[in-house]
Amino acid sequence: MNVDLHTKSIEQLRNTYSHVEKYVKGNKPATRYEEATFGAQSTTNFHYRPTWAPDYELFDASRTKVILDDWYVLRDPRQFYYGNWTMTRAKQQDAMEASYRFVESKNLLDNIPTPVQKLVCDVILPLRHVAWGGNMNNCNIAAIGYGTVFTAPAMFHAMDQLGVAQYITRLGLTIGGTEVLDSGKDAWINQPHWQVLRRYIEDTFVIEDPFELFIAQNIALDGQLYEMIFESFVEQHLTSKGVSAIAMVTSFINDWFKESSRWIDAVIKIAADESDANNKLISTWVNKWGKRAQSSLEPIAELAFSEESQMAIDSSRSKMNERCKKSGLTIK
Amino acid sequence: MSLATLTTSYAFAPRDSEENFPDPLLYIGWENHLLFCAPVCVPVAGNTLFVSLQDKILKEVYGAHPDFLSISWNDVLWFKSSRPWYPNKDKSLIENGIKHKDVIRFRTPNLFGIAGSNS
């Protein structure tokens, strides 16, 4: 046995890469998150202007009105890099499989009373398109945002949103096959109570400032929508009606919403703290898009909660507002 | 233009136009001597005499090559942009028609580099 062979410590030349080292506090090895993220993106000496956006360099901080001295201040508190992100999601996926097995073995979805099944389909299935919107927008942030510390989690978030859209799709397929998904899509395109929200999403598709897009999508809309649907409607409202199977097979969505909120809040707080100008700008965006998002959710609240809808709307708005106030924004 | 762009406003000044340099650039290559892996790029003032390019600059650039001392400069063949070229050695580069980013090469008859390998 050569157990001792390699135990003699060999002196290291350095703790980490130079472009990472300047972001590591104290004289210690960088974490995997830090090595994976800091200083990754090109910053200078770009060769050619994009044929699709000649006014900007390929990576250009001036695409947003938010001004940060160094974009690498926007740390993700979850410290996600691809490895721990995907392993975390794989674990959650295992749990989802277990829930599906349990729910299916006990026929729990089949046993939901028909009117409640219909309510679930009406309220939840069109949201797969909303999640697709969130996927597109975060993908755009990953493409045109500045600094890997901001853009890499946006890409994970985009894929998470696709995962959410697919979990909702799977729920639909399990309850009623492609027909219920088709009617859900039809409602999304045509039914009046979804149109305000669809207009909101389509308007976010043409936002040019990646930070404003981050606000409009990830806090103003999702901060209210997921609160209202997956927390209030699924976890509380349906469970109080004795239907807990839906909560079981959508538990990923709620867990992910809470987990990713920590990242979103951190980004907002750090950016707003850097200057009054940033704070004012971000507050304006939150107020503007938050208000629009709220009114786009009103018809859906009515669908979900009928007479208790105003309460649900107010509660999710105030939860979103609380998060923003905690991040130091001025909320009207 | 054939470049496909989203808008018509795609136009950028060339990055290497003459006014961006303190002195114009000249590219020089020594034929059949590829120990020096590629032609070189040197900034040379336009009023430099050709003879001083030959005696001073080329010596600085290629002097380390074992063939360099054997060059018989009167027999050297010159090329500009791949065409034979007959510089007047006592005139300046400008007077010899050299412009920014021109490429000149010289062939040294009977010299084919290290062990005749074109190195």
Place this chain on the structure above:
Amino acid sequence: MSNVFIAFQANEESRPIVDAVIRDNPNAEVVYSPGLVKIDAPNSLIINRETIEEETGRDFDLQEIHINLVTLSGHVEEDEDQLKLSWDH
């Protein structure tokens, strides 16, 4: 006729897959190099879920091959039961 090929990391998990490919493609030729098993076959090559299941003695999801797949060449057609590589249209 052109060859198609597929290559896997040379490890324990790839073995039953490689064995299954050899069983189902008598014309296939297997080349081992450091860390890598490459299988060439004239024109087309198939991987059957059932054959792998016979080799492993357990259920196998064809998408599991992604874990140890290194590279391939040819057009891919995949369903639950079979993955086919070919130059056919």
Place this chain on the structure above:
Amino acid sequence: MNSVSKHKKLSLHTRYKAMTRDLSWETSYQPMEKVYPYERYEGIKIHDWDKWEDPFRLTMDAYWKYQGEKEKKLYAVIDAFAQNSGQMGISDARYVNALKLFVQGVTPLEYSAHRGFANAGRHFSGAGASVAAQMQSVDELRHYQTEVHALSHFNKHFNGMHNFTHWYDRVWYLSVPKSFFEDALSGGPFEFLTAVSFSFEYVLTNLLFVPFMSGAAYNGDMSTVTFGFSAQSDEARHMTLGIECIKFILEQDAENRPIVQRWIDKWFWRGYRLLTIVAMMQDYMLPKRVMSWKEAWETYAEKNGTALFKDLSLYGIKEPRGWRDACEGKDHISHQAWNTFYNYNAAAPLHTWVPVAEEMEWLSEKYPKSFDRYYRPRLDYCRSEQEQGRRFYNNTLPMLCQICQIPMMFTEPGDASKICYREVNYQDDKYHFCSDHCKQIFCYEPEKYVQAWLPVHQIYQGNCFLDGVDPSQNDFDPLSAVLDYYELNAGIDNLDFEGSQDQLNFNKWDGEEAQEEAE
């Protein structure tokens, strides 16, 4: 409501459609042209996105499951490698220079690919193509990150890796990969896919990963082997995206063919030029060799490419214009590239050397047509100069090709004794190229390439010195000023391998290990 069991067994195809394509919709509150503004300007016509087929049909749940498993395995190897001081088990410290080149010149490309695919993923209105591009985007981010992690341990023990992203934006030879990828990124989404997914991933990437990773295995570097093969398993999906995308575009409209052909011509050549550094890595930097560049080219490019282009001829696509010249170059480019790095090693954060006697024999055997005739005498001369204390360095900056940005080191097709020069007048300036194919790329899109940031010219313009440096001072030393700008540790990261800190340290560990074993 229907019962659950009735819907359980949906075909993979239908299920995947519900999971991807059906998620998107035709927007009406904002016009589609505004939501997907980049889809038309390149001239590619798409009539029916529903014809897009993704053969692997991975949904996020399966993606997370399999990728999570790959990551678990990979990080176990990376951890074990560090714990066991795996760097001591490699064949020779010279080997690490291949890793330096990899982390400097390839790893940042993975990152750029991530951003580029995010952009493409956002801008295709067909959700099938969009999802495929997005998955590739996050895979490419994976590759950047796993490479950084796998090489982190080497970086702690060897020089020439520590500042690689900074160097990528500045150092002369790294403008070759950087300009390659920025060329692709600055094109529209269809050109980007043709460039990266098809021309690079499908046609050329096997040449980068497979022989190089086998080389790592031969040289005792299990950490690199594992990240390489693990990354390559995603590549298999990416390559499939590449060929699907080309077929899809060609099937959509006959008018797409000439555009695609031009892109294939351009990007095959751009990619081939980029691989020059891989050729050199394979023939010169692996102390234990697996196969020569020439053999790898014959196995992975010629055989495979011939099958591919025979197949694509059904669509009227011809083999890329530069194909023959590329095949001709297989006898030369690795040697020419090594000579270039040997010439300019004072400004490069890696080490070069003259191969030892048995390596020279190997090269001679693998390159019977070219090595003894052109390249061996050069190397012999360099060795003897070095032995007499006059290690040869080229002190004058090289002329670069305007397109590939490689020093003009390539010789005329068919005549390895003469440098290949091509030039063109455009507006008031001359532009120079290493080949007909680089020239042609310029001539088609000069508005783009006049912007090129050519490192040599930038140095002469005074843009590669730190603030406050005054080039007009008498004691101004341009090389050291440029190295300061590069943030390269002069005398440590650069120069010959002989006498380097890497060499000394490795020999010291080796000695200690031998001593321990003796005890």
